[in-house]
Amino acid sequence: MRQLCKGNVALVKGAILAGCRGYYGYPITPASEIAEAAALYFPQIGGTFLQAESETAAINMVYGAAATGLRVMSGSSGPGLSLMQEGISYLAGAELPCVIVDVMRGGPGLGNIAPEQSDYFAMVKGGGHGNYRNLVLAPSSVQEMADLTILAFELADKYRNPAVILADGFVGQMMEPLDLEYREILQPEKPWAVKGTHETRGNLISSIFLESDGLEEHQRNMEAKYRRAQEAEPRYESCHIEDAEILLVGYGIVARILHSTVEALRKQGVKAGLFRPITLWPYPSKALVEAAANVEKVLVVELSNGQMVEDVRLALDGTVPVEFYGRGGGNVPSVKELQEQVLSQMAVRV
Amino acid sequence: MESKSGISTIAATTVTETQSDARLPANPPNNGEAYEILHSKSTLFYDEYSRKAEGKKQTHYCPGCGHGLVHKLIAEALQDLGEQDNTIFVSPVGCSVFAYYYFDVGNVQVAHGRAPASASAIKRSCPGRMVISYQGDGDLAAIGTAEIVHAANRGEKITVFFVNNGIYGMTGGQMAPTTMIGEKSTTSPWGRRPSNEGYPLHMAELLATLEAPIYIERVALSDGKNIMKARRAIRKALEVQRDGAGFSFVEILSPCPTIWGKDPVAARQWIADKIIPAFPLSVFRDHAPEALAVKEVEPPQRSVAEVLGIATSNDGDTTHRAEFDHRFEDVKIKIAGLGGQGVLLLGQLLIEMGMREGLEVNWLPSYGPEMRSGSAHCHVCLSREPIGSPLVSHPDVLVAMNEVSLRKFAHEVVRGGVILYNGAKLPENISIAHAQVVAIPASEIADKLGSTKVANIVMMGALLEETECLAAGTAWSVLQDKVKKLDLLELDRKALNAGRLFIDEHAHIGALDQPDGFA
Ligand SMILES: Cc1ncc(C[n+]2csc(CCOP(=O)(O)OP(=O)(O)O)c2C)c(N)n1
Ligand code: SF4
Numbered sequence: 001m002r003q004l005c006k007g008n009v010a011l012v013k014g015a016i017l018a019g020c021r022g023y024y025g026y027p028i029t030p031a032s033e034i035a036e037a038a039a040l041y042f043p044q045i046g047g048t049f050l051q052a053e054s055e056t057a058a059i060n061m062v063y064g065a066a067a068t069g070l071r072v073m074s075g076s077s078g079p080g081l082s083l084m085q086e087g088i089s090y091l092a093g094a095e096l097p098c099v100i101v102d103v104m105r106g107g108p109g110l111g112n113i114a115p116e117q118s119d120y121f122a123m124v125k126g127g128g129h130g131n132y133r134n135l136v137l138a139p140s141s142v143q144e145m146a147d148l149t150i151l152a153f154e155l156a157d158k159y160r161n162p163a164v165i166l167a168d169g170f171v172g173q174m175m176e177p178l179d180l181e182y183r184e185i186l187q188p189e190k191p192w193a194v195k196g197t198h199e200t201r202g203n204l205i206s207s208i209f210l211e212s213d214g215l216e217e218h219q220r221n222m223e224a225k226y227r228r229a230q231e232a233e234p235r236y237e238s239c240h241i242e243d244a245e246i247l248l249v250g251y252g253i254v255a256r257i258l259h260s261t262v263e264a265l266r267k268q269g270v271k272a273g274l275f276r277p278i279t280l281w282p283y284p285s286k287a288l289v290e291a292a293a294n295v296e297k298v299l300v301v302e303l304s305n306g307q308m309v310e311d312v313r314l315a316l317d318g319t320v321p322v323e324f325y326g327r328g329g330g331n332v333p334s335v336k337e338l339q340e341q342v343l344s345q346m347a348v349r350v
Numbered sequence: 351m352e353s354k355s356g357i358s359t360i361a362a363t364t365v366t367e368t369q370s371d372a373r374l375p376a377n378p379p380n381n382g383e384a385y386e387i388l389h390s391k392s393t394l395f396y397d398e399y400s401r402k403a404e405g406k407k408q409t410h411y412c413p414g415c416g417h418g419l420v421h422k423l424i425a426e427a428l429q430d431l432g433e434q435d436n437t438i439f440v441s442p443v444g445c446s447v448f449a450y451y452y453f454d455v456g457n458v459q460v461a462h463g464r465a466p467a468s469a470s471a472i473k474r475s476c477p478g479r480m481v482i483s484y485q486g487d488g489d490l491a492a493i494g495t496a497e498i499v500h501a502a503n504r505g506e507k508i509t510v511f512f513v514n515n516g517i518y519g520m521t522g523g524q525m526a527p528t529t530m531i532g533e534k535s536t537t538s539p540w541g542r543r544p545s546n547e548g549y550p551l552h553m554a555e556l557l558a559t560l561e562a563p564i565y566i567e568r569v570a571l572s573d574g575k576n577i578m579k580a581r582r583a584i585r586k587a588l589e590v591q592r593d594g595a596g597f598s599f600v601e602i603l604s605p606c607p608t609i610w611g612k613d614p615v616a617a618r619q620w621i622a623d624k625i626i627p628a629f630p631l632s633v634f635r636d637h638a639p640e641a642l643a644v645k646e647v648e649p650p651q652r653s654v655a656e657v658l659g660i661a662t663s664n665d666g667d668t669t670h671r672a673e674f675d676h677r678f679e680d681v682k683i684k685i686a687g688l689g690g691q692g693v694l695l696l697g698q699l700l701i702e703m704g705m706r707e708g709l710e711v712n713w714l715p716s717y718g719p720e721m722r723s724g725s726a727h728c729h730v731c732l733s734r735e736p737i738g739s740p741l742v743s744h745p746d747v748l749v750a751m752n753e754v755s756l757r758k759f760a761h762e763v764v765r766g767g768v769i770l771y772n773g774a775k776l777p778e779n780i781s782i783a784h785a786q787v788v789a790i791p792a793s794e795i796a797d798k799l800g801s802t803k804v805a806n807i808v809m810m811g812a813l814l815e816e817t818e819c820l821a822a823g824t825a826w827s828v829l830q831d832k833v834k835k836l837d838l839l840e841l842d843r844k845a846l847n848a849g850r851l852f853i854d855e856h857a858h859i860g861a862l863d864q865p866d867g868f869a
Contacts, residue, residue, distance in 0.1 A: 004702055004705060004711075013660075016654060016657070016658060022471065022475060041658070045652065045657055048474045050470070054496060056467075057496065057497050058467075060467040061468060063460060063471075064468030064475070065474070067458045067472060068438075068475040072471075086461060090461050170740070173715055174712055174714040174740055175701060175712070175713040175714075176701075180658060182660050194458050195479070196437060196438040196478075196480065197436075201434070201435055201456055202454075203456055203457070204450050204458075205458040206459035210403060211403055256739050259739070260739040261738075334744075335743070336743070
């Protein structure tokens with residue numbers, strides 16, 4: 001059944017369907033509707049909503065709730081995520097599953113509240129200390145805010161690792177039809193959880209490994225699961241890549257604008273294709289290499305000064321020229337602007 | 351792990367019978383308390399500390415360290431209360447980071463200072479369990495000040511044991527927020543100077559200014575009598591939690607012989623002579639839980655499907671459907687005006703209509719301070735195909751609810767597009783040649799109908815009549831579903847009709863040659 005829904009609200013609905021019953025967070029634009037929807041819904045279905053005193057406290061509450069085996073989440077935007085980074089590192093180190101949402105806004109510092117994609121480095125490349133990875137998903141529609149959140153809970157449990165929804169202010173704020181169907185979602189057993197029961201009495205949640213060998217082994221085990229994720233989880237979407245001469249790459253809201261750009265270019269007779277990573281970590285590098293195999297040029301577009309473009313360059317490893325076009329501060333390129341970009345890029349080749 | 355002198359010479363000081371006796375004064379005063387020294391280790395401790403790398407019979411604490419004795423008192427209390435299978439122990443960062451080596455209960459080790467936050471969520475996730483937050487003074491009174499104050503203020507039903515040794519033990523003797531004035535540390539080499547470092551924090555007193563806590567006491571491990579009191583306080587705090595009464599907090603003045611540079615006996619004497627006078631022992635709070643009873647609104651309990659507004663699979667699809675022959679591939683609309691003019695709402699109504707008519711729709715608001723500063727706009731896309739970019743940079747239709755919006759966005763409108771302007775006529779010195787402009791005195795019309803608030807609905811009527819992008823009948827059914835108050839609904843009905851009528855009756859102002867409607 002279709003209902004109109006804001007992206008941020010759809011995300012909470014998805015979380016609830018996934019069986020999440022704990023939300024701990026602190027308000028921030030443009031993510032506040034997430035906390036507000038959770039505040040409204042969770043207490044009515046036997047869940048917990050708590051407005052924490054800070055994002056620092058919120059992420060450590062997530063840590064506590066996750067330690068008991070519950071599906072739990074928090075949501076924020078850039079500045080809040082900066083405060084959460086220590087906690088995210090602890091969650092990864094203690095191998096606790098949870099979902100964390102970053103509805104990105106302009107930065108650095110207080111920046112502004114307009115949409116950006118400038119937290120890619122912070123969320124995809126780490127941000128917190130130590131050897132760990134976040135599983136990162138990038139929705140580009142209201143429907144995906146719900147669907148990818150459900151997937152995020154599943155991946156978090158599967159790999160015992162934090163999963164991040166990296167959205168932008170537009171996807172969070174916009175309203176579209178949302179198709180949700182009620183279904184029971186099975187949650188895996190969590191024999192490691194600490195529940196204050198006889199059966200779980202021997203369990204310990206901790207990220208300390210005092211001995212060098214012990215810590216190294218722990219890191220190797222984590223690395224092994226990250227390898228498994230890299231094999232099994234990359235997700236992406238592409239269109240018009242079969243005969244493309246130029247490949248446009250973007251995620252989140254940008255992918256939607258690029259989609260319209262590709263359609264417009266095709267009408268003009270320009271053979272453009274689109275590659276849209278859905279998982280930002282693990283990055284769909286293999287698929288990107290295939291998509292770019294026969295193109296003359298790759299153009300990466302981001303609402304940043306160039307962050308994801310590094311992963312595109314790493315994946316393509318110099319086989320194709322990779323150009324970058326970015327806007328920032330809340331400015332978003334129009335289809336026309338991107339069409340012109342592509343045409344000028346294509347002109348350079350001749 | 352930070353290095354510190356003395357920690358490698360670990361003795362099984364506190365949780366074994368022989369050593370614990372040695373820690374007590376030679377003649378513990380017998381004041382009639384039923385204090386019974388356990389001659390065997392509490393069964394709440396592991397037999398062997400298998401999580402430790404070496405020395406599996408000994409603790410990692412220094413000889414004479416207060417942590418060991420506090421551990422023992424907590425273990426005995428939990429054992430006596432029969433809570434071993436029901437307890438989750440949250441250990442901090444500090445010398446007691448490894449409390450999970452010893453306590454044979456569920457264990458969660460957390461980040462520096464955040465134990466009260468994690469413990470709060472653990473308790474809320476497992477409401478029936480005993481949740482203990484165990485913290486040092488750097489952990490609780492410096493880096494974690496916010497977390498302890500807010501956990502206490504929320505009246506979390508947890509127990510916090512605050513081991514105050516006036517120093518950072520684990521990192522090797524830096525100043526703590528509880529370090530006394532004049533006391534030297536590695537980071538207060540001339541002694542704590544209030545002019546530079548401020549005054550010692552009195553956490554028990556501070557928390558006692560809050561309404562929610564049920565039980566707050568400060569005790570000291572200075573001598574047998576005070577250790578008895580500590581034992582009672584620890585037990586009482588746990589009973590408060592067991593009874594579900596609320597937040598309980600025990601601050602324990604505790605020796606750190608290693609960093610203090612004193613032997614265990616002298617360290618205890620130091621507490622008696624110097625620390626207790628600065629940190630008075632007292633019960634700061636001992637409330638009956640009823641004292642806090644405030645009448646609250648209970649959230650209703652509903653099913654997930656109900657709360658999410660979705661049908662369970664056998665309910666079928668109850669979405670309203672409306673039939674309309676759309677004469678376009680897509681329409682992009684920008685609606686702009688002042689906050690309070692119903693600009694965003696108008697956009698939402700349009701996409702609701704579009705959805706019911708089977709179109710793909712998207713609504714994107716301007717948000718944040720832009721709205722607070724008084725202006726607001728939104729983008730609306732209606733399309734037969736999935737919508738790519740939801741951004742309307744070049745609208746087919748602009749609804750300008752005020753002059754500022756008209757001036758700001760008119761130039762964006764596509765050639766041959768439509769501009770609907772809320773006003774009796776176009777403002778002076780504005781010329782728009784590329785689009786068809788219709789001036790509709792919507793606010794006046796709405797005012798005459800009874801409320802300027804429905805000016806947006808007047809504009810909606812005009813928009814539907816002028817562009818025929820959506821059916822007026824769908825508008826009416828959406829309004830009927832969304833507007834619950836009958837008098838308001840009636841007003842909306844009139845406004846919708848008035849807007850349509852105005853278009854029917856009035857010639858276009860400054861119109862380009864353009865067939866009616868949208869092709
Ligand atoms: C974020 C962070 N900052 C600093 C530290 C280093 N650190 C570890 S323990 C500690 C102080 C502990 O002192 P206290 O809480 O008084 O406990 P004690 O060791 O005296 O029992 C510090 C600063 C850390 N682990 N994490
Ligand atoms: S608190 Fe002091 S005495 Fe106790 S283990 Fe730490 S350094 Fe040693």
